[in-house]
Amino acid sequence: MSNHDSQRTYKGTAAAALISAPGSGQGKSMITAALARLHRNAGRRVRVFKFGPDYLDPMVLELASGAPVYQIHPWMTGEAECRWRLAQAAEDADLVLVEGSMGLFDGDPASADIAVMAGLPAIPVIDAWGMAQTFGAVALGLATYRDDLRVTEVIANRVGSARHGALLAESMPAGMHLLGAVPRSPALDIPDRHLGLVQAEEITDLDEKLDAAAAVLAEAGLDALPRQVSLEAAAPAPPSRLLAGMRIAVARDRAFAFIYRANMDLLQAMGAELQEFSPLRDSVLPEADAVWLPGGYPELHAEVFAGNTAMAAALRAHHRAGKPMLAECGGLMACMESLVDGDGGEHAMLGLLPGQAIMAGRLMGLGIQSLETRYGQLRGHTFHHSRLETSEPVVARTRRSRGDSEAEPVYCRYGLFASYYHLYFPSCPEAVAAIFKGEAVIEGEQAHA
The missing domain is CATH 3.40.50.880 (Class I glutamine amidotransferase (GATase) domain)
Incomplete structure (x- = not known):
């Protein structure tokens, strides 16, 4: 995909969602990657974006989706570029995912802001370890914190058993439901170090691990597409050829x-x-x-x-x-x-x-x-x-x-x-x-x- 194709307007409709979390460490990076691989393996065209500055998550997301991953951030990349990249992706893709940064409302702008700007549903990944009915209270808080954000579905991660998953589903407040209860699995673990995830090329079995993670999500019932979103934006003007011949x-x-x-x-x-x-x-x-x-x-x-x-x-x-x-x-x-x-x-x-x-x-x-x-x-x-x-x-x-x-x-x-x-x-x-x-x-x- 060229960074500057032309100054035409892109229009597309695709299943799309922001995958976020209450905070860092909830497992949203591997859930996003596994979702991308799950739908890619089903024959769908998948595009993934990363909200905010990050070099390491996109390496994994590119391998998972089989497509380039770009950053979008209203302040760093600018709102116009965010809208253009998402609309351009929606023209060709069946599924567009945005992996959030930190917690759903953390930062200014926060991950929630890109969902509001583009009309994306936000799907939080909540680490259910050590929680039962309180899970529903966390989900309710995320759904009601801002009036302009749509949150109706959540994903439970690191669920201990089928009974644990049933308790989480029962805790959902009115108007919300549990999209899937993802069990604890080595397939969803990926090593990290002081700056974040280990680089994708350093994990020799990452391709197989992504397939295994996708299978775990399929078993958890996460193979349905999120709702359709229509996106439209103009491409940016091409830059001047200031480095021609260099x-x-x-x-x-x-x-x-x-x-x-x-x-x-x-x-x-x-x-x-x-x-x-x-x-x-x-x-x-x-x-x-x-x-x-x-x-x-x-x-x-x-x-x-x-x-x-x-x-x-x-x-x-x-x-x-x-x-x-x-x-x-x-x-x-x-x-x-x-x-x-x-x-x-x-x-x-x-x-x-x-x-x-x-x-x-x-x-x-x-x-x-x-x-x-x-x-x-x-x-x-x-x-x-x-x-x-x-x-x-x-x-x-x-x-x-x-x-x-x-x-x-x-x-x-x-x-x-x-x-x-x-x-x-x-x-x-x-x-x-x-x-x-x-x-x-x-x-x-x-x-x-």
């Missing part, structure tokens, strides 16, 4: 994997030729005018990265030549002189910035943020468990979307644009193009190429 080398492997499809789409729509490479495995950097080191898990692969001296030399040579480089979060960590992993081991990094990246053992940055540029507001988010010790001057700081307080520092050095901040490229294409061309993007900053 070659961008994109790091992509288990250490550098946090890449939004929309970001790649936009670079190509602006005319860039993208060449993926692995800083862990490859010894040669592709011929490129610019390099993108996205986020990921460099701390888990620091020894291998440090041992690939040929690639490190190639990246340093690229930087010495003054060629542009964007380094986000894990990419920033790789640009330091060294990285101290969670066990206290120190590993040599690229040395493009002075100092160390140190795993902190706790969350050090979280939230939706923006950066004011010469071209407008560049939006994105931050989520990291490490900290920096560096003498590098801070060129600018991002600002939190709520409260407008300063957040992540931005560093610019000889073509390098680096921060813990993850950029959502379509929010300001002109600024992104300037970064990859080595042009100044922040007021008062000198061109850094």
Whole structure:
């Protein structure tokens, strides 16, 4: 699917729902993935979207649905893009699912807001472990908290027995019913780590696990489609070809994997030729005018990265030549002189910035943020468990979307644009193009190429 097909209007009707929960840890990610796989296995065309910033859930959802997964978020991606992506999907799909973020009403905007905006029914997944009749009270609270949101069905997760499921069904208030009681099952368990789910490619039996999870949901009676929703929206105007003729080398492997499809789409729509490479495995950097080191898990692969001296030399040579480089979060960590992993081991990094990246053992940055540029507001988010010790001057700081307080520092050095901040490229294409061309993007900053 192209990010910018044309400026035509998309109209579609499809079964659709927001899969949410009272909070994190209820199991909604695997329920969403299992639903997608269940309906895909039934021969239906399925599209899934992720509400808000997330790199890991979409990896699993793509494998489950067999289709690309994009982020939608009224503030980060914008309401117009949310409406367009959903309407475009509804034209071709039999089922459109949106996986919510955290709890149904958590955040501003919250997952509930996308359901209201698009007219989607919200189906909460509630962890029933340790609950009986109180389950109905939780469901009632979710259904009545906001007048503008439709909640008539819920899914019980981690149900202990058939009798337990019957008690949950009996607890449903008037006007609501239990869509399905999902038993506790290893098929619905997926490993995680400090930033969320383990990356999909690291789980060797994930395809089989998704099929097994789909079978569990079918046994629980969750094979019916949600109600039909009609969606209509205009496609965005295509971006200017600001990167025509440019070659961008994109790091992509288990250490550098946090890449939004929309970001790649936009670079190509602006005319860039993208060449993926692995800083862990490859010894040669592709011929490129610019390099993108996205986020990921460099701390888990620091020894291998440090041992690939040929690639490190190639990246340093690229930087010495003054060629542009964007380094986000894990990419920033790789640009330091060294990285101290969670066990206290120190590993040599690229040395493009002075100092160390140190795993902190706790969350050090979280939230939706923006950066004011010469071209407008560049939006994105931050989520990291490490900290920096560096003498590098801070060129600018991002600002939190709520409260407008300063957040992540931005560093610019000889073509390098680096921060813990993850950029959502379509929010300001002109600024992104300037970064990859080595042009100044922040007021008062000198061109850094």
